[in-house]
Amino acid sequence: MKARWDIFCSVVDNYGDIGVTWRLARQLVVEHACDVRLWVDDLRAFERMCPDIDVHLAQQWQEGVDVRHWPSEWVAAPAADVVIAAFACQLPPDYMEAMAERQRTPLWMNLDYLSAEEWVVGCHRLPSVKFKGVQKYFFFPGFRPGTGGLLREAGLLEQRHAFQQDVAAQQHFLQGLGVFPLAGARLISLFAYENAGLARWLDVLSTDGRATHLLVPEGRILGDVARWLGVEGLAAGAVHQRQALTVQVLPFVRQEQYDRLLWCCDFNAVRGEDSFVRAQWAGRPLLWHIYRQDEDIHLDKLDAFLELYTAALSPAARAALVSLWQAWNTEGDMAQPWKMLMEHWPEVLAHAERWCLEQGLQADLATALVQFYESWI
Structure with missing residues (x-):
């Protein structure tokens, strides 16, 4: 069965956060056959780089990605196999409870900001905090061997x-x-x-x-x-x-x-x-x-x-x-x-x-x- 992925994006500077997560979500679908939900709290910012987005819909499909509006009042949703909190955004408390209630807890990662600093290599993939038995990990993009590398589509x-x-x-x-x-x-x-x-x-x-x-x-x-x-x-x-x-x-x-x-x-x-x-x-x-x-x-x-x-x-x-x-x-x-x-x-x-x-x-x-x-x- 395909792994189910949830990527959470809280838009901060209009384009950077959603730009990275949108590229990542599409690549996971196209090249790795993942089942991806992309949760975005600002669909109007998303619309600039994906004009087909309907900013009024809570759920829609775009280029194979299940795009969800991340509302201020969270609506119950099952937790995925892999959960990515992009750029240290805070997950909804009810969603974290859903992660803890799974029979097999998900892989929970904080996809951090890109940096060339040397310390990144030592922190990449290290465990971070836990929530009721669900372990979070640091995941750092980077330029050095020993990091997560850079977004780059095949070919x-x-x-x-x-x-x-x-x-x-x-x-x-x-x-x-x-x-x-x-x-x-x-x-x-x-x-x-x-x-x-x-x-x-x-x-x-x-x-x-x-x-x-x-x-x-x-x-x-x-x-x-x-x-x-x-x-x-x-x-x-x-x-x-x-x-x-x-x-x-x-x-x-x-x-x-x-x-x-x-x-x-x-x-x-x-x-x-x-x-x-x-x-x-x-x-x-x-x-x-x-x-x-x-x-x-x-x-x-x-x-x-x-x-x-x-x-x-x-x-x-x-x-x-x-x-x-x-x-x-x-x-x-x-x-x-x-x-x-x-x-x-x-x-x-x-x-x-x-x-x-x-x-x-x-x-x-x-x-x-x-x-x-x-x-x-």
């Missing part, structure tokens, strides 16, 4: 490579979004949180000797882009040009389309967790806007990733990349770090592809979760 890297070799396919995709860049223009995608450091970066791009076409999916950074352009507001479809820089706002698209957008671009600025991982699978240089946390502890996570990611770069290229990422995440001056990065562009570009292929040698997150369940039973 993803092969699909990406074929797409990037097919200029006609890229042009067709971009034209479907209404994007018609100038010949030879640098393509950059920008998906980020609010950032006061954006203006200096856009200043540099606009005065560069090479044309840049900046593609900005709808999101929180639009206010900063609008202020730099000197316009009242921006919406999908807007196109503005200032000297060498063309700024175009794109609609929020499905995850598969966003993946292809990243594959088309020469450089990708991303945020949070889901888009961060997808930018790495694009095999192109990237800039990560990490989610800000109290007391700036997010900067420790940023430094841990940079230490791992830049280890194989030359000292000069490493310094350029590190200074750019640190400036972006502290709202510092982006002008000089960007110019430094351009001086080492061939090395940074080749490194992005190597890093992608190296990460692709590890088991993907969905497979690691299934393997843990199989070893647990």
Whole structure:
């Protein structure tokens, strides 16, 4: 019999949490024949990346996944064989009672946030708290051997490579979004949180000797882009040009389309967790806007990733990349770090592809979760 999985997602920053759990749920169904219920407390946020969602339904099927609205007033539901609390969300008390009442208690996991910090390896798959005999385990995605790996669908890297070799396919995709860049223009995608450091970066791009076409999916950074352009507001479809820089706002698209957008671009600025991982699978240089946390502890996570990611770069290229990422995440001056990065562009570009292929040698997150369940039973 197929194992039954329950994944609980409490939407915090609109897209990151649901982005990860939606990809995971679909992959468990398609590649591992799991029976998956995805409990989501905010269907309107979910609707942005899955427009077929009916936000008024308590239960519906989407791409083989049983999607359930997670109501504030819990309605009794039987516990599954595997229970995932995504990003440390708190399960409904009545559901926890249902877990404890099962003849065979479920495998209960806290799917934690992605981190490159060394301590993650030591904590991965360790037991956590118990609830009436039901043991919870830590499960950490990660970049190092000994972690749960990253979300990666079967054949993803092969699909990406074929797409990037097919200029006609890229042009067709971009034209479907209404994007018609100038010949030879640098393509950059920008998906980020609010950032006061954006203006200096856009200043540099606009005065560069090479044309840049900046593609900005709808999101929180639009206010900063609008202020730099000197316009009242921006919406999908807007196109503005200032000297060498063309700024175009794109609609929020499905995850598969966003993946292809990243594959088309020469450089990708991303945020949070889901888009961060997808930018790495694009095999192109990237800039990560990490989610800000109290007391700036997010900067420790940023430094841990940079230490791992830049280890194989030359000292000069490493310094350029590190200074750019640190400036972006502290709202510092982006002008000089960007110019430094351009001086080492061939090395940074080749490194992005190597890093992608190296990460692709590890088991993907969905497979690691299934393997843990199989070893647990």
